[in-house]
Amino acid sequence: MMEENQSMSNINNPDEITLKELILKLKDYALELAKNWYIILLFILPIAGYMVYKAKTTDTIFPAKLTFMLSQDDGGLGKIGGLLGSFGLGGSGKNNYEKMVEIAKSRQIIYNSIFNNVEINGKTDYLANHLINLEKLHDKLWEKDTSGLKSFYFTNSDIQKFSKLESKAFIHLHKYLTGSGEKAGIYNCSFSKTSESLTMSISTVSEPLSIELLKTIFYNLSDFYVETSIGRDRFTYDIIKRKSDSIYNLLNAKDYAASKIQDAKRNLFEESEKNSTKKLNRDVNMLGVIYGETAKNAELADFSLKSKTPLIRELDLPMAPLDAKSESAFMALIKGCLIGGILASFFIILRKIIREAMAA
Incomplete structure (x- = not known):
């Protein structure tokens, strides 16, 4: 009687797969993968090789972080808020921290910072030129440029006397630092509501550049914020x-x-x-x-x-040695093998399914 019920169930559900059939099907796919091991290898070799090459050639990154606290009476908010309004940044509902974050990313602060002369690796130059040189921006940003940026370095720090090319380069540097649209920049400023502290961070391929640039931005931000807050008084x-x-x-x-x-x-x-x-x-x-x-x-x-x-007080200033971040070649190899193996398996199984469907 039970056999008849099972038979009737199979007749009523002809597309239903039993556990036994599922196991047999998976075994069949496993045998197919084993039989076509060379295809899997053909997928893995180029993908893993590329990922290892990329890990080997990618520059080591030196992230720097600076934490500080801000203490200010409410009486000083009107003046800084009015200035932010002229930048198109102001808003009645914003507190000191939000305003500080927006000012920290403004062109004024970036300009005041990147045209400081600093010695890095035995060479004294504008931080802007160190950034262009060490971050290889000629290739990264301006490889296809025909306006003159491909070999450009700043020789003038007076923004009022900038040529069109210098203004263009400065705008590109500002976007590279602070981000543009959905693309994040290498520099950021944020605040924590729980600790009531602000954190600035930057990541470059040079340890001294990360430290000097972040500290310079912080000190310029601090001076600008204080001076603007008490300017009228x-x-x-x-x-x-x-x-x-x-x-x-x-x-x-x-x-x-x-x-x-x-x-x-x-x-x-x-x-x-x-x-x-x-x-x-x-x-x-x-x-x-x-x-x-x-x-x-x-x-x-x-x-x-x-x-x-x-009162702006730094809590943690960046100092050498920074914790360098670089991609491990071994981890890149593992990732490449996994990605190649998954793609190859998908290709082999899909090919088998299509062949069986065509033969039916």
């Missing part, structure tokens, strides 16, 4: 301080003039000289009151300036 303080110093100098001059007249005449004054002395003394008293007020205002302005100055 510093301007106000400078005006009040100059006014206070001017009044102080005038007060000293008047006081000195009155004392000189008194000493010269030994307290024997004519009427006109007495009037001059009285006028000088009145001026001294009046200037003393004015100076007291301006000095107090200068102290208040100085206190406001210091209280609004952001």
Whole structure:
């Protein structure tokens, strides 16, 4: 009775494969793969060879990382936010960290950084030229260029005097560093909400280039952010301080003039000289009151300036030796064998299925 039910089940489901048939089919495929081992080898050899060659010829990368913290009163946000708005970067909902990240990738910061003269491998040059040379950008970015970039190096650091070719090269370097569209750059800046710290990172083929470039970007970013945050307050303080110093100098001059007249005449004054002395003394008293007020205002302005100055403190600076990253030739060989084996197996099994279907 059970055999009849099984027979009826097979009749009702002619396409159903039993476990036994599945095992036999897999065994058949395994035998087919073993029989065509040379095809698998033909797939593996070129793929594995290419991947090993690529691993051997790929430059070693030196990633550098820098971590820092930012502390700033909310009173300083308006000014930096206004500047970001002029760059098209501002937004009412962004905090200090988000603004710092955007500024860190701006052309202004990159420009201020890559045109510093730094000695690397015994050669002093702009960081921009070190980047072009060590990263082999003539071949990587400008191999097919016909405008002059194929052998280009910067000789001028004044962006106001850049030629069209120099501006083009700078734009390419900025994109190479910070990324463009979906293509990531070699430099990045991010922040952690949990630790409230910011991290800058860069990866180049040169250890000193990674360290010097990252530190230079950080110090330029720090100076720019602080100066922009307190720029208006510093301007106000400078005006009040100059006014206070001017009044102080005038007060000293008047006081000195009155004392000189008194000493010269030994307290024997004519009427006109007495009037001059009285006028000088009145001026001294009046200037003393004015100076007291301006000095107090200068102290208040100085206190406001210091209280609004952001505190940017580095936590971890990059230092040699960096952990170099290079692709292992052995791992590349393993990957090549796996990829080649999978592709070859797919080809052999698909060919067998097609042959069986054509023969049926």
